Amino acid sequence: MQHQSTGQGVARVTDILLTMAGLGVPMVYVANYSLGHKLLTRNSEDKQRLLSEPRVMLPDHPDSKAWEEYVRECIRVSGRRVSADPAALIHELYRWTFGIKRLAVQLIKVAYLEARAARRHTITLEDVNNAYLSASYSSSRDDVEELIRISVHKNKTGARPDLRCPFPVPVPSNVLSFSKEDRAARVSERAFVSSLTAEELKTFKQLHPPGSPSNPSSKPEREKKPALPKQTREGLEDAYNRLLFESKGSTKPRGPAK
Numbered sequence: 001m002q003h004q005s006t007g008q009g010v011a012r013v014t015d016i017l018l019t020m021a022g023l024g025v026p027m028v029y030v031a032n033y034s035l036g037h038k039l040l041t042r043n044s045e046d047k048q049r050l051l052s053e054p055r056v057m058l059p060d061h062p063d064s065k066a067w068e069e070y071v072r073e074c075i076r077v078s079g080r081r082v083s084a085d086p087a088a089l090i091h092e093l094y095r096w097t098f099g100i101k102r103l104a105v106q107l108i109k110v111a112y113l114e115a116r117a118a119r120r121h122t123i124t125l126e127d128v129n130n131a132y133l134s135a136s137y138s139s140s141r142d143d144v145e146e147l148i149r150i151s152v153h154k155n156k157t158g159a160r161p162d163l164r165c166p167f168p169v170p171v172p173s174n175v176l177s178f179s180k181e182d183r184a185a186r187v188s189e190r191a192f193v194s195s196l197t198a199e200e201l202k203t204f205k206q207l208h209p210p211g212s213p214s215n216p217s218s219k220p221e222r223e224k225k226p227a228l229p230k231q232t233r234e235g236l237e238d239a240y241n242r243l244l245f246e247s248k249g250s251t252k253p254r255g256p257a258k
Contacts, residue, residue, distance in 0.1 A: 009038075010038045010039070010041065010042065013035065013038070013039070014039070014042055014046055014050070017029060017050055018046070018049060018050070021049060021050075032162070033161065033162055033163065033164060033165060033166060034161065034162045036051075036054075036165075036166035036167065037161045037162075037166045039051055040166055054167050056165060056167055056169055058169070059098065059099030059100060060099055061099075062090075062091065062094040062099065067090065067094065067099065068090055070101060070104070071086070071089060071090045071093055071104070072086060072090075074104065074105065074108055075089070078108070078112075078123075080122070081112060081115075081121065081122055081123060082108070082122065082123045083122035083123065083124055084123060084124050084125045084127075084128065085125070088125055089125065089128065092125060092128055092129070093107065093108075093128070096128065096129075096132040096141075096144060097140075097144060098143075098144045098147045098148065100144075103140050103143075103144065106137065106140060107128065107131055107132065107137060107140075108123065108128075110131035110134055110136045110137050111123045111127040111128045111130070111131040112127070113131075113136070114127040114130045114131050114134065115127045143163060146159070146160055146163050147163055150163060150164055
């Protein structure tokens with residue numbers, strides 16, 4: 001019902017919830033952010049009946065046991081198709097999914113497709129990073145980046161209502177603190193790398209290759225194809241002469257029959 005148009009759709013949802021509440025039995029219903037924003041547009045008496053005691057459900061903390069067990073279970077059911085370091089994968093999956101489990105499954109699936117495209121059967125951290133930047137994950141990537149911007153800039157105007165919680169979070173969220181700390185760490189890392197000399201940067205890349213567990217945030221460098229040699233006038237003349245020589249031995253096409 002929440003996917004119907006604003007107005008009639010919200011009225012129908014409100015009628016159903018009020019009918020269930022009128023039965024006199026304890027009732028609990030679950031709503032996403034979009035439905036929460038729609039219900040807040042209702043009149044005062046409806047909001048008092050339906051929104052008097054909201055419970056905000058946030059993603060698991062990145063260092064929580066629940067998130068670790070979830071990622072390890074994903075690794076287990078993959079059938080040994082994940083060769084990345086579990087500790088690094090737990091951190092990277094949270095960074096690229098904002099702790100949303102549905103997106104974690106999608107990202108692992110896209111990462112496996114990236115690995116198969118590279119003629120491998122196991123997933124590495126490089127595949128996870130490439131999957132995040134792929135076209136298949138572009139829609140979810142936009143959502144994750146918007147969630148990070150909302151968490152860093154609390155008073156950000158123009159935020160998408162489907163990604164912004166309609167209720168104030170009563171306590172400081174560990175999820176928001178992780179986003180800020182992760183962003184600050186990446187800014188500090190890039191500032192440190194940019195201040196290195198050419199020799200120091202070469203040594204840094206040898207010790208921490210891009211895409212490795214010790215440097216997962218860096219985008220791995222792709223092997224560049226060798227550039228084609230520059231054409232010269234003599235080379236073009238030789239190629240033309242060879243073409244003429246080869247065409248002399250070819251059979252001339254017959255004309256149309258008279």
